[in-house]
Amino acid sequence: MKIALVGYGKMGHMIEACAKAMGHDVVATIDVSAKDATALVPAGDGNAVAQAVKKSGAEGVIEFSHPTAVIGNLKALIPLGLPVVCGTTGWAKSEDEIEGLCASSKGTCMRSSNFSIGVNMFYKIVEEAAKIMADYSEYDVAVWEAHHNQKADSPSGTALEVARRVMIGNKTKTEMVFDAFHEKPKANQLHVSSTRVGFVPGTHTVFFDSPADEIELTHRARSREGFARGSVTALEKLAAKLKSGELAAGKLYGMKDLF
Template identity: 45%
Template sequence: MVKIALIGYGNMGKMINEVSKSLPVEIVSRIDPNQEGCEKSITEASLNGADVCIEFSHPETVVENIRQICALKRNIVVGTTGWNDKTDEVRNLVNQANIGMIHGSNLSIGMNLFYEVVAKAAEVFSKYDEYDVYGLELHHRQKADSPSGTAKELSKILLKDLKNKTTAQYDKVDRKISNEELHFASIRAGYIPGTHTIGFDSPADTIELTHRARNRTGLALGALNAAIWIVGKKGFYTFQDFIRA
């Protein structure tokens, strides 16, 4: 049994707690300063013997949480998004602490397979100049960051292979968009768990690829399987490293 501490007990923390019952893991601690019944801070005592921490909190709190977990020498799975600009700082923390960390903008197996489909589609469509490309993502109203980390990852994948696109444009565009910009729009409404569409548009037709999460179960299962995988490992891994392994 892998002993797990959940850092952040919101939507994802609760879903992981639920899904954990079907896997060889034990949730030994739930840490969230704002949720009733949870430990309030990350300490050796509150980790309660956990082997691995799973972090789903907030873009503003994630790096400090990682710092504290590094100091307590636990391996960690990070699901929180919105900290790309601090990647180097976090990699240094992990390497200095000599722990193992795995992170991903989307921890569902399905989305990671979708990444591969989109990479292949970009390679195919890049040979045909008449096709323009766009992205669209929809999430529930409570989501803290925009665009989603998954949208940024999809843009990265597309820009790698599309020879006519050089940058992603996420915000409202008060002008004509330039040919070399990939427009990726975000909608926040209701309860949508997460939908990402990539479109290829020509004068004759539109081809759309869509990943639509039905609920958060796939994300929770991915996080828990990543936690089992990271036990005993050292270094800074992506969820794609885990899928390939």
């Protein structure tokens, strides 16, 4: 497949390497500042991004840019009619808008806070564990995550999805709290805390804590490669399922629709 990459930072470079190793042709690398990108575009100019993709002859797009740029990029890319895979996080509040754009333009987008196969299996494990532990009220639950100090958003999109899965399994938790507590937490509050330090690729832990013991479930990424390879796999599957008719154009999809 001919792939265009929108966002050519550390993750973009890793995606390019994985895509080539998996037999694909990266026909465009688009960024606002990366000097080795094939196309430099002005910050915030989604139309310039779309024009660069069109010019490249790409058959699919992987978008890993920045939370401040992602909505403008998606608004320009989705109407092109190419399958778009988006790994940029921090735009959950705009999902309804992008879903509407997919429907009105007959474009297709697949978004995920984390494309790692291991992380998506971790979501399932966490949800099932929360369901099991919910029967034992002496166990409280919390979520913690750590990432490198260059990450622009907090908490991570992956941490938010982990927390959501906890709340699906444990109905007593109805509110996520991201800030520091200045009073005793309420029983319905799920604390989701974040650390930004050094070069951590991504660590996510769920704690089940009781007076007698503690259970920890942790996913620890060793590098960005799992995220990068997963995003290429997602584009492969999205394109194949659109071609076969298993998925229809004009929708916003998630990882559960592909795996």
